[in-house]
Amino acid sequence: xxxxxxxxQIDSFTKEKFTGNPAGVITNADGLTxxxxxxxxxxxxxxxxxxxxxxNSNEYDAHVRFFTPTNEVPICGHATIAAHYARAVxxxxxxxxxxHKTGAGILPVDVIxxxxxxxxxxxxxxxxxxxxxxxxxxxxIISALNIENNDLLxxxxxxxxxTGHSKVMIAIKDIDTLNTLKPDYDSLSRLSKIIECNGYxxxxxxxxxxxxxxxxxxxxxxxxxxxxPVTGNANGPLGAYLVHHNLVKHNNSVFRFKAKQGEAxxxxxxxxxxxxxxxxxxxxxxxxxxxxxxxxxxxSLND
Numbered sequence: 001x002x003x004x005x006x007x008x009q010i011d012s013f014t015k016e017k018f019t020g021n022p023a024g025v026i027t028n029a030d031g032l033t034x035x036x037x038x039x040x041x042x043x044x045x046x047x048x049x050x051x052x053x054x055x056n057s058n059e060y061d062a063h064v065r066f067f068t069p070t071n072e073v074p075i076c077g078h079a080t081i082a083a084h085y086a087r088a089v090x091x092x093x094x095x096x097x098x099x100h101k102t103g104a105g106i107l108p109v110d111v112i113x114x115x116x117x118x119x120x121x122x123x124x125x126x127x128x129x130x131x132x133x134x135x136x137x138x139x140x141i142i143s144a145l146n147i148e149n150n151d152l153l154x155x156x157x158x159x160x161x162x163t164g165h166s167k168v169m170i171a172i173k174d175i176d177t178l179n180t181l182k183p184d185y186d187s188l189s190r191l192s193k194i195i196e197c198n199g200y201x202x203x204x205x206x207x208x209x210x211x212x213x214x215x216x217x218x219x220x221x222x223x224x225x226x227x228x229p230v231t232g233n234a235n236g237p238l239g240a241y242l243v244h245h246n247l248v249k250h251n252n253s254v255f256r257f258k259a260k261q262g263e264a265x266x267x268x269x270x271x272x273x274x275x276x277x278x279x280x281x282x283x284x285x286x287x288x289x290x291x292x293x294x295x296x297x298x299x300s301l302n303d
Contacts, residue, residue: 002300006090008025008026009025014292018267020078022047024040024041025082026052041067048066048067052083065102077122077232078230078232093118102125105164129160130159138158144183145183158170160195168195169201171205174206201234201237214259215261218261230268230271235261236286255274259271274286
């Protein structure tokens, strides 16, 4: 028997085709095996592909799983935007809140209908501050990124932060340095095993745009992603990091900013980040963005 699956390629964090971060989406994934999902993700070769399964619980509306070309990950920002954009378009949704089950827990997603299109707001998982990277491991990161110690921004710790899928936060002074980085991917992969974190988010606050606070690049070669164009699970934790370390001004209630990523690899996109604050500490992170469908197809698989 042949089973047919709705397959999308969607660019997230943009409204302009062939920019932002591409994700594969299958909106009717019921029946797919882990092995089949991994093969589909490898074939599409996006940094992540999202698979939407029906809910079998009244606690959530959909179950979404995320695969890189090499392995499953608990959650992914841009593929969440893509998955819920496709689901909204397919089902003609109005502005609504849906809950999806992910590897980072059951989380809300807000679908906002505006101007005949959709904006997707993703509430991220629990904020967790991991180890500060110091000593030999910090030297290894600097060396693997092919930068110098004095390229780092003072008062910004190199630290692992997570809102569901951890990243190392690495602040540098200069946007030109950021855009000309040539990392040693093998070294970053080896170090990932030691520090138990796969993603390296290198960012700067040296922005020439008045409404953009952050420019960044994200490398995760250990899970098959040399460079990710626009990363929800990097900019979200970054917002928590900036508040936690008192590196930004805010009203002790909410901190909002925009980040631009992907410029160096000609896939620019913009993420909006909102950090809810209580007692001067971050308690919840949301990321939001637009999306655009590049193509919709049908994948036929023999049972």
